[in-house]
Structures are given as C-alpha cells and as structure tokens.
Amino acid sequence: MSIRVRLGALVVALTAAVTLPACSGGEPPLADGAGPKTTLTVLAGSELKDVEPMLADLRHDTGVKLDVTYTGTLDGADRISRRQAGTDLAWFSSDRYLRLLPGGADAAVTSTSIMRSPVVLGVRQSVARKLGWSGNPNVTWKDVAAAARAGKLRYGMTNPASSNSGFSALVGVAAALAGTADALTSADIRPAELTDFFSGQRLTAGSSGYLNDAYVDRQDSLDAMINYESVLLSLNASNRLREPLELIFPKDGIITADYPLLLLDPARRDAYRRVVDWLRSPATQQRLQEQTSRRPATPTVPLDTRFTAGDTHVELPFPGTAAVADELILAYLNHFRAPTHAIFVLDLSGSMEGDRISDLRSALIGLTGADSSLTARFTSFRAREKITLVPFDSGVNRISDFAVTDPSPDSPELKELRRAVEGFNAGGDTAIYSALRAAYDRAAADLARDGSYYTSVVLLTDGENTTGASADDFLAHYRSLSPAARAVPTFTVLFGDADPDALRQIADVTGGTVFDAGSTSLPDVFKDIRGYQ
Amino acid sequence: MNGARRAVGLVLAAVLLAGVVVAVVVSRAGSGAGDGGRDLTVLRGIAGSEKKPFFDDPAVVEAFREAGYRVEVDYAGSRDIVAQVNKDPKAYDFAFPSGAPQGDQIAQDTRGRSYVPFFSPMAIGTFRKLADLLVANKLAKKISDSYYQLDMAKYLDLVEQNRRWSQLDGNTVFPTDKSVLITSTDLRTSNSAAMYLALLSYVANKNDIVADQTTAATIAGQLKPAFTKQGYTESSTEGPFEDYLRGGMGARPMVMIYEAQFLAAQAAKTTASGMVLMYPTPTAYSKHTLVGLSAGGQALGELLTGNATLLKLAARHGFRTDDRSYASAFARENGIPEPPELVDVVDPPTYELMEKMITDIAGRAGS
Numbered sequence: 001m002s003i004r005v006r007l008g009a010l011v012v013a014l015t016a017a018v019t020l021p022a023c024s025g026g027e028p029p030l031a032d033g034a035g036p037k038t039t040l041t042v043l044a045g046s047e048l049k050d051v052e053p054m055l056a057d058l059r060h061d062t063g064v065k066l067d068v069t070y071t072g073t074l075d076g077a078d079r080i081s082r083r084q085a086g087t088d089l090a091w092f093s094s095d096r097y098l099r100l101l102p103g104g105a106d107a108a109v110t111s112t113s114i115m116r117s118p119v120v121l122g123v124r125q126s127v128a129r130k131l132g133w134s135g136n137p138n139v140t141w142k143d144v145a146a147a148a149r150a151g152k153l154r155y156g157m158t159n160p161a162s163s164n165s166g167f168s169a170l171v172g173v174a175a176a177l178a179g180t181a182d183a184l185t186s187a188d189i190r191p192a193e194l195t196d197f198f199s200g201q202r203l204t205a206g207s208s209g210y211l212n213d214a215y216v217d218r219q220d221s222l223d224a225m226i227n228y229e230s231v232l233l234s235l236n237a238s239n240r241l242r243e244p245l246e247l248i249f250p251k252d253g254i255i256t257a258d259y260p261l262l263l264l265d266p267a268r269r270d271a272y273r274r275v276v277d278w279l280r281s282p283a284t285q286q287r288l289q290e291q292t293s294r295r296p297a298t299p300t301v302p303l304d305t306r307f308t309a310g311d312t313h314v315e316l317p318f319p320g321t322a323a324v325a326d327e328l329i330l331a332y333l334n335h336f337r338a339p340t341h342a343i344f345v346l347d348l349s350g351s352m353e354g355d356r357i358s359d360l361r362s363a364l365i366g367l368t369g370a371d372s373s374l375t376a377r378f379t380s381f382r383a384r385e386k387i388t389l390v391p392f393d394s395g396v397n398r399i400s401d402f403a404v405t406d407p408s409p410d411s412p413e414l415k416e417l418r419r420a421v422e423g424f425n426a427g428g429d430t431a432i433y434s435a436l437r438a439a440y441d442r443a444a445a446d447l448a449r450d451g452s453y454y455t456s457v458v459l460l461t462d463g464e465n466t467t468g469a470s471a472d473d474f475l476a477h478y479r480s481l482s483p484a485a486r487a488v489p490t491f492t493v494l495f496g497d498a499d500p501d502a503l504r505q506i507a508d509v510t511g512g513t514v515f516d517a518g519s520t521s522l523p524d525v526f527k528d529i530r531g532y533q
Numbered sequence: 534m535n536g537a538r539r540a541v542g543l544v545l546a547a548v549l550l551a552g553v554v555v556a557v558v559v560s561r562a563g564s565g566a567g568d569g570g571r572d573l574t575v576l577r578g579i580a581g582s583e584k585k586p587f588f589d590d591p592a593v594v595e596a597f598r599e600a601g602y603r604v605e606v607d608y609a610g611s612r613d614i615v616a617q618v619n620k621d622p623k624a625y626d627f628a629f630p631s632g633a634p635q636g637d638q639i640a641q642d643t644r645g646r647s648y649v650p651f652f653s654p655m656a657i658g659t660f661r662k663l664a665d666l667l668v669a670n671k672l673a674k675k676i677s678d679s680y681y682q683l684d685m686a687k688y689l690d691l692v693e694q695n696r697r698w699s700q701l702d703g704n705t706v707f708p709t710d711k712s713v714l715i716t717s718t719d720l721r722t723s724n725s726a727a728m729y730l731a732l733l734s735y736v737a738n739k740n741d742i743v744a745d746q747t748t749a750a751t752i753a754g755q756l757k758p759a760f761t762k763q764g765y766t767e768s769s770t771e772g773p774f775e776d777y778l779r780g781g782m783g784a785r786p787m788v789m790i791y792e793a794q795f796l797a798a799q800a801a802k803t804t805a806s807g808m809v810l811m812y813p814t815p816t817a818y819s820k821h822t823l824v825g826l827s828a829g830g831q832a833l834g835e836l837l838t839g840n841a842t843l844l845k846l847a848a849r850h851g852f853r854t855d856d857r858s859y860a861s862a863f864a865r866e867n868g869i870p871e872p873p874e875l876v877d878v879v880d881p882p883t884y885e886l887m888e889k890m891i892t893d894i895a896g897r898a899g900s
Contacts, residue, residue: 105719110609182712313781
C-alpha cells in the first residue's frame with residue numbers, strides 16, 4: 001500500500017517536472033523534430049469539429065497550428081471554387097461537389113484523403129426486426145422506399161443542399177432506384193420512386209450534428225436516421241438512445257465520404273505536408289478510428305471490430321457533372337420531399353428602425369430568388385411551399401400567407417411576398433410570446449387540416465419581451481397543443497440586443513436551435529436556416 | 534534478464550544516435566548548406582506526386598547527398614507540370630512528369646535534355662475472384678498465379694454493350710448490377726488516366742497509334758463512354774488506389790493504376806491476399822521522364838540513369854528500370870512473385886493529340 005502511494009507521488013512529481021516548463025511559457029513547447037512554427041488557416045465542415053481535441057498534439061508534434069473556421073459543405077464549395085475561401089487549406093467530408101463546379105476542379109493544389117465514413121441507414125432494432133432487415137445483407141434502397149411509402153419507416157436525413165450526408169444519400173438513392181449500372185444522368189432520375197422514398201423523411205437538418213441531436217430528442221416518433229456510419233456508431237455508444245440503431249448497408253450500394261484535406265495556397269506546401277504526414281501516421285489514424293469512429297484512410301492501420309468489412313459494400317457511382325447533381329437537389333427540394341410550411345415570426349418593434357429592418361428586408365427578399373449566388377439557388381423558397389409572415393410589435397399586426405406554386409423569382413406569389421416585406425415598418429413594443437403563440441396556433445390549425453407539411457418557425461427579435469404573453473404563458477400553451485404542432489421546431493435568430501437565454505429556451509423546448517446574427521450576416525443566417533426548413 | 538539488458542542497451546544506443554543526428558542536423562543548419570565542410574548543391578524540381586515516396590526515401594536523400602546534391606521537389610499533376618514549366622522555365626532545375634508525352638513536350642519547349650531513369654507499365658488492380666471470372670468468360674488470360682492479362686479489345690466491346698457484372702456467365706462471386714468498368718482518374722488532371730486513354734486509343738484505332746487530328750476526334754468520340762460512365766473521377770491515382778486497398782471489391786472492382794503502386798503496396802504488406810494485378814493488353818508504359826532545365830538538372834538526370842544505388846532504390850519503389858535485375862531482386866527480397874515481361878506495349882500519341890482527345894472527352898481543366 002505504502003509503495004503504491006509513494007509510486008503515485010513519484011508519478012505526480014514526474015508529471016509536474018515534465019509539464020512545468022509548459023506552464024512557464026506562453027505557448028506549450030514543441031516536440032523534438034517538429035518543423036518550424038507556423039499557422040495554417042483552414043475552412044472546414046462542421047462535422048470535423050470532433051477532430052479539434054487532437055489539434056494541440058498536431059501543433060506539438062509538427063509545429064503547425066491549425067486555425068479553423070467552420071461552414072457548410074455547399075457554402076465552402078462555393079467559396080473555394082470562386083477562390084474566395086480566404087484560407088490556406090480546406091477540409092470537408094467530401095470535395096466531389098466542389099470538383100464538379102466551374103473552377104472547382106483545379107481550385108486545390110493537392111488533396112489527400114484523411115479518413116473514411118460511408119453514409120448508411122441506422123434503423124431502430126425493433127423496427128429492423130419487424131421489417132425483416134435485422135442481419136439481412138440483401139436489403140436494398142428499393143426496400144427502404146417501399147417501407148417508407150407504406151408508412152413503416154419514418155426517418156431523419158440532412159438537407160442535401162446544405163449537408164454532405166444528405167447529398168450523398170440523395171445521389172446514392174437516386175442511382176440505386178434508377179437501377180442503372182453507371183453514373184446517373186438526367187434521364188435516369190425516377191421521380192415516382194424518389195417521392196416514395198422521401199415520403200418517409202420526417203426530420204430534416206442543415207447539419208449531420210444537429211440531425212443526430214434532433215433524432216435523440218424525437219427517437220420515439222422516428223424509426224431510422226440516414227447519417228455517417230461514424231455518427232451512428234458514436235450515438236449507439238453514447239447511452240442516449242432507448243433502443244440502439246442497427247446499421248444497414250443497402251446491397252445496391254453506398255457512398256463513402258473520404259475527408260480530403262485540400263491545399264489551396266501553393267506557398268504553404270511544406271506545412272501542409274507536415275500536417276498530412278502527421279494525420280496519416282499510423283498512430284493518428286488509429287486515434288481517429290478510436291475517437292471519431294471513422295475508418296482509417298491508410299491501408300496499414302487495420303479496421304477495428306466495430307466496422308464490417310467492405311468487400312460486399314458496393315460503392316455507388318457519383319454523378320460526373322454539376323448539372324445532374326444540381327438537377328437532383330432542385331428536384332428533391334421542389335418535388336420529392338414533403339412540402340414545407342415556413343412561418344416567420346418577425347420583430348418590427350421600434351428598436352428595429354434603421355439598418356436592422358433593412359437587413360431583415362434584404363434577408364427575406366434574398367430568399368425570393370433575388371440573390372443569384374450558388375447557395376441562394378438551393379435556399380430560395382421552393383415549389384409547394386407555404387410561407388406565413390407573422391410580423392409583430394406591441395401585438396400581432398397581420399398574419400399573411402403565400403403559397404408558392406412557381407419558385408421562379410418573377411412569379412406573382414413571390415412578387416407579392418416581396419411587396420409585403422418591403423412594406424415592413426418599425427414601431428411599438430415587443431410582444432415576442434404573444435406572436436409566437438399566434439404562430440403555433442396557425443401551425444396547429446394547418447397541420448390538423450393537412451398533416452403532410454414539414455412545418456417550422458423562425459423567430460427573429462432584436463430585444464426582450466416587453467408586453468403581452470409571458471414565457472410561461474407561451475410554454476403552457478405550447479404544451480397544450482397537439483403532438484403534431486409540438487413537433488414544430490422554432491429556430492431563433494439572435495439579433496441586435498436580443499436575450500440569448502430567452503431564445504435558447506424557446507429553441508430547446510421546441511427542438512430548434514439558435515442562430516447568431518452577431519457573427520454572421522442576417523442574409524447568411526437565413527440561408528443557413530433554410531437547411532432546417 | 535539478458536534480453537532486457539540488451540533492450541536497455543539498444544534504447545541507449547538509439548538515444549545516443551538520436552543525439553548525434555540532432556547534433557549533425559543542428560550543425561548543418563548552423564552552417565547553411567554545409568555538409569561537414571562540403572557544400573551541397575540545391576536542385577529544385579517539379580515532379581508527379583507518385584514519385585514523392587521515392588524522393589522522400591532517406592536512402593535516396595543520402596544517395597543524392599553523397600553525390601553532392603540536396604533535391605527539393607514540388608509535386609503537381611503531369612499536365613500541370615507542362616503548364617508551369619512553360620510559364621516560368623527558370624523556376625526549376627528539372628521537370629519530372631510521369632509520362633513521355635509530357636516530358637517530350639517540355640523538352641521541346643525548353644530544349645532541355647530528357648532522361649528516362651525508370652518506368653512503370655499501366656496495370657489494373659483487381660481481385661482473384663473477378664480475374665478468374667473474366668478468364669472463364671474468355672475476356673482475360675492467366676499469366677501466373679498472381680498476374681493476369683485483360684483483352685482490351687474485348688473490354689471495349691463490353692463497355693459498348695453496357696455489360697454488367699451480373700450478366701457475366703457463371704458469376705456467383707460478384708452479382709452486382711454495376712457495369713464491368715475500370716475505374717480511372719480524372720483525365721483533365723491525371724497522367725494515369727491519360728495513359729489509360731492512350732492504350733485504349735490504340736485498340737480503338739485498330740491497333741495503330743492515333744496520328745492525326747481527324748482520327749483523334751473520331752476515337753475520342755468512340756472512347757467517351759469508358760470515361761463518362763464512371764461519373765465522378767478522382768484527381769490523382771492515389772485516390773482510387775486507396776479506395777481499392779481500403780474499400781475492397783465492392784468499392785473498386787477494377788482500378789487503373791501504375792504497376793509500381795501495386796508492387797510497393799505489396800512490399801509494404803498493405804494489399805490483401807485476394808488482390809491481383811491484371812495487365813491490359815496492350816498496355817502502355819508510364820515513362821518517368823526527367824527533363825534537365827539547368828546544368829544541375831541535367832547532372833541529376835545523368836545521376837539517376839547511371840547510379841546503381843539510385844536505380845536499386847527506384848526498384849524498391851516498384852519502378853522498372855532498363856536493367857531488369859534490380860526489379861527481380863526487389864521482388865525476390867519481398868517475397869513478391871516476379872512481375873512478367875510484357876511484350877504487347879504501345880506508345881502513346883503525341884502530346885498535342887493526347888490533349889485533343891482529353892479535351893474532347895472531358896473538357897478543359899478548370900471547366
């Protein structure tokens with residue numbers, strides 16, 4: 001016993017001796033053999049946040065500090081292809097879409113795959129058994145489409161226009177349902193089968209991380225989730241699920257993300273090399289496998305037992321042109337997926353006067369097709385979409401509805417929407433909760449009439465609640481609503497002097513999330529939110 | 534006990550050695566390019582990325598040092614190398630693309646001398662089960678236990694007929710509806726895809742090298758499906774080869790690579806037991822062509838073609854050299870079945886005609 005204590009003390013002393021010099025300086029020292037100290041800026045996909053805990057060791061071993069900024073896959077691809085990433089490197093789950101864009105094929109000087117994770121279907125164990133899919137290697141995407149159409153499979157999947165996992169799933173499912181042997185062309189797209197398939201989608205998200213959390217919140221009303229194998233494995237290991245997800249690798253094929261690290265600035269080649277060599281070293285590959293549940297990219301590191309061997313997993317071909325990919329995304333948004341109902345609860349109180357209200361106007365008008373950027377093409381209002389504006393100040397002024405049949409910017413309905421937004425004027429107090437209650441009443445009434453719409457609320461405010469219903473009034477009312485109405489998430493936008501805690505509470509209770517318009521421009525925030533609507 | 538003591542001794546030796554290495558590195562760094570009093574000539578080059586493991590090999594670095602050189606290399610796609618050298622011929626001492634057409638073009642543009650220290654035949658990474666299935670369907674031949682040959686004329690027929698794996702006779706091993714299709718890289722950026730096009734163009738042109746613009750246009754039209762049916766293609770040969778090694782038969786049933794990649798992977802024990810190499814018949818050689826752009830660059834060309842140590846090291850990275858004994862020795866030492874002599878090898882069309890076919894099929898880079 002005493003020996004053990006003394007040993008323990010020795011270890012503490014040694015550790016102290018080893019770590020002491022680290023504390024004395026500003027930054028921790030580098031390892032022997034590390035290269036010259038430098039910093040590389042990186043534009044990365046949010047799904048790579050789980051690698052962040054390893055970056056201190058990267059810096060220690062190689063001398064290279066990574067300074068990471070996160071954004072969505074499509075926005076990243078757009079910026080890189082226009083040479084406007086503004087960073088030395090880029091790191092997303094895939095660079096396939098980027099390489100299809102004009103100027104995208106040669107935007108990166110070089111690219112190296114760091115790890116791999118296929119996009120697969122995770123099905124609740126009991127549901128998998130009921131469908132006869134448990135342990136069955138012959139399940140196809142066609143089977144999944146049939147189960148969805150029969151109402152036997154309700155699943156979550158990210159928005160293909162904003163997240164790579166949803167995009168990979170869309171492309172893979174379209175190829176599999178087409179039954180063609182080769183890369184998809186426009187003629188192969190099968191609208192009826194795809195509409196069947198997406199009739200089962202009951203949850204969407206702008207990122208795979210949010211999808212994961214939202215699935216946990218709603219696990220009792222969902223049967224499955226399409227996501228990266230790594231996300232599904234980590235979730236199964238997390239104790240957050242009442243029932244584990246069985247991973248299904250459809251027999252007709254999957255699409256695998258390969259997480260390429262792209263070098264954008266040729267002058268940073270040396271530091272890039274050091275980073276790549278470190279990331280692909282056997283030790284780091286092993287660590288990535290253990291800590292992020294992704295498969296190693298280098299063939300020298302063996303797969304651990306959580307991963308099924310890949311011999312039987314057919315990799316589906318990916319389209320060879322941007323035209324086919326874009327056509328698929330637009331058809332998904334306008335035709336295949338469930339129709340959407342977007343309710344905007346908008347603060348027009350006195351404090352919005354000036355720049356704030358004009359920001360709000362341009363953000364909303366941007367969604368009517370006035371913005372011609374690549375990201376705007378997929379974030380503007382869609383065919384079959386209902387838009388409800390709930391402007392408020394001291395009370396709810398006037399609720400107006402717009403039903404989009406034609407999503408082109410010059411359609412009468414979008415022109416009318418623009419006119420309504422241009423007519424916004426600021427003045428009066430701030431009745432946040434009264435307005436929110438009115439929005440949920442509208443959602444409840446509409447869903448009772450037609451439950452097929454995917455409904456969500458956006459709440460934008462620049463201040464605190466000053467009049468009308470209180471937070472508690474709203475919460476009590478919310479809890480009294482039908483389950484369908486309670487499933488409607490509210491995405492809150494932190495703007496101006498809004499109260500972060502109040503907005504966080506609303507988002508948490510309703511299953512939404514908070515967007516910060518302090519660090520991002522309001523039009524960009526609205527585009528991000530479109531990924532969740 | 535004895536073992537433990539020896540282990541301690543070894544560790545101590547390693548620590549001492551590391552100290553010496555650090556001391557040497559520090560002293561060298563301190564005296565600039567000095568090397569124990571002797572100055573190293575720094576040569577800068579631009580080369581295809583598949584040669585990075587060769588230039589990074591400490592034994593190669595040492596062989597260069599002994600000859601008085603330190604070699605610094607930037608890596609780029611072979612077509613990109615042509616463009617960069619054309620833009621600024623003085624930026625580098627040597628260019629080292631992986632194909633003869635690009636090397637010849639650079640030599641012509643710069644009047645530099647060219648050397649071919651090593652080369653590698655184009656080959657198809659596949660799986661024994663699939664190769665045997667192709668043999669049973671009379672599309673391929675077995676050369677030996679580990680090496681096969683694919684009849685490219687018959688393969689082109691398959692592509693034209695949209696034949697699927699599930700339609701091959703007696704297929705119980707890979708019953709998928711995917712096309713029988715070789716995965717290549719992006720024609721716009723990668724030399725291995727260009728070499729694949731070169732050998733296909735020979736077959737499509739009734740066993741003749743494409744030699745004029747009109748024929749090039751016709752042949753490009755004919756060969757387009759072999760590339761467009763693949764859909765998205767990756768930018769460099771490392772990508773699909775890693776997918777093959779890592780993802781297995783489902784991911785990449787047949788992948789067009791350099792023989793050197795496969796041999797090096799075998800030596801590194803990263804191939805699985807069912808993986809075999811199948812040579813297209815005819816095949817083409819990727820001739821790694823060094824063009825000297827300065828006196829130093831030329832000297833490096835002479836060194837690489839004449840220095841036995843460096844040639845032996847090239848063989849260690851899977852490359853073939855004019856003297857076959859290096860490759861044989863490498864195969865023997867690593868327990869790899871010796872790669873076969875290849876007789877049916879065709880030369881690629883000129884750079885200009887290759888460019889035309891590539892643009893016809895895949896458009897311009899950056900488009």
